[in-house]
Amino acid sequence: MTALPATLVDYPAGATASTGVVVHVEPLPDGRSAVVLDRTAFHPVDTAWPDQPADRGTLRVADAAPAEIVEAVVGATQGGELLLGRAVPVRTGTEGWTFVVAHVVEADGISVGDEVDIDVDADHRAALSRGHTACHLASLALDAALASAWRKEAPTDALGAPAFDALAIQESRILSDGSHDLYRIGKSLRRKGFDPAALDDPAALAAAVDERLAAWIAAGSDIRIERDGEALADRRTWVCTLPEGEVRIPCGGTHATSLAELGAVTTAFAVTAVDGGIELVMTTTAHPTDA
Numbered sequence: 001m002t003a004l005p006a007t008l009v010d011y012p013a014g015a016t017a018s019t020g021v022v023v024h025v026e027p028l029p030d031g032r033s034a035v036v037l038d039r040t041a042f043h044p045v046d047t048a049w050p051d052q053p054a055d056r057g058t059l060r061v062a063d064a065a066p067a068e069i070v071e072a073v074v075g076a077t078q079g080g081e082l083l084l085g086r087a088v089p090v091r092t093g094t095e096g097w098t099f100v101v102a103h104v105v106e107a108d109g110i111s112v113g114d115e116v117d118i119d120v121d122a123d124h125r126a127a128l129s130r131g132h133t134a135c136h137l138a139s140l141a142l143d144a145a146l147a148s149a150w151r152k153e154a155p156t157d158a159l160g161a162p163a164f165d166a167l168a169i170q171e172s173r174i175l176s177d178g179s180h181d182l183y184r185i186g187k188s189l190r191r192k193g194f195d196p197a198a199l200d201d202p203a204a205l206a207a208a209v210d211e212r213l214a215a216w217i218a219a220g221s222d223i224r225i226e227r228d229g230e231a232l233a234d235r236r237t238w239v240c241t242l243p244e245g246e247v248r249i250p251c252g253g254t255h256a257t258s259l260a261e262l263g264a265v266t267t268a269f270a271v272t273a274v275d276g277g278i279e280l281v282m283t284t285t286a287h288p289t290d291a
């Protein structure tokens with residue numbers, strides 16, 4: 001196989017439709033095909049940190065009927081074999097690798113050189129974007145609410161609070177208008193100075209987080225994505241100005257363009273004892289007014 005170009009992505013700028021040229025078609029063992037384009041508006045699920053699910057939508061060649069994109073994953077190659085999804089052994093952006101968006105379709109008859117239109121389900125995208133923005137805000141509000149639980153100096157988050165979210169996160173899943181974040185508080189977090197007694201009252205924690213979220217959303221700030229380039233693996237940064245200051249978080253996902261789109265954001269917490277520590281689940285929900 002000849003070297004593939006890195007896929008250029010249009011979704012960071014909010015696009016839900018794009019036109020691209022097929023640069024590779026990988027037949028899959030199950031009979032489906034993974035179609036790689038020179039550029040796409042379709043957000044794939046990331047392999048190394050699969051927080052935001054793939055978009056929904058279709059791929060259409062010229063006058064053919066649109067084919068549903070049943071899955072979209074990150075693919076990577078060092079010039080030889082194209083590895084897809086979980087088979088990719090490196091983080092997106094790793095030096096020496098080229099990263100592409102692989103659109104998986106049932107349709108055959110798609111060939112290199114074909115021009116295709118991508119059409120993303122815009123309502124689904126918007127709901128995921130609100131969910132992802134709510135997730136970032138809630139993690140910052142959680143860090144702030146837990147700041148007094150640290151007995152030692154700890155690494156800090158984008159707002160300067162001890163970085164509970166970054167230090168304890170195990171898994172983050174973006175949902176339509178919300179997210180689930182799973183944290184683990186074990187020996188290593190306690191050794192870093194975190195006092196788990198701060199999690200004894202989940203309802204009080206939710207009230208403290210929600211109060212901060214309400215103040216932030218009332219400010220209604222704009223959100224933007226800054227990027228170093230158009231390629232899938234180019235670094236992108238979520239930028240939002242909160243009353244406390246400008247927040248910058250590395251992020252490859254899609255987002256609301258204003259905090260006003262979220263309507264309101266609320267959280268709920270569940271604490272479970274597990275072997276060697278406790279698990280905390282934060283469920284975040286956005287309540288958009290006109291969605």
Ligand SMILES: [Zn+2]
Nearest residue numbers: 250251252253
């Ligand atoms: Zn993110």
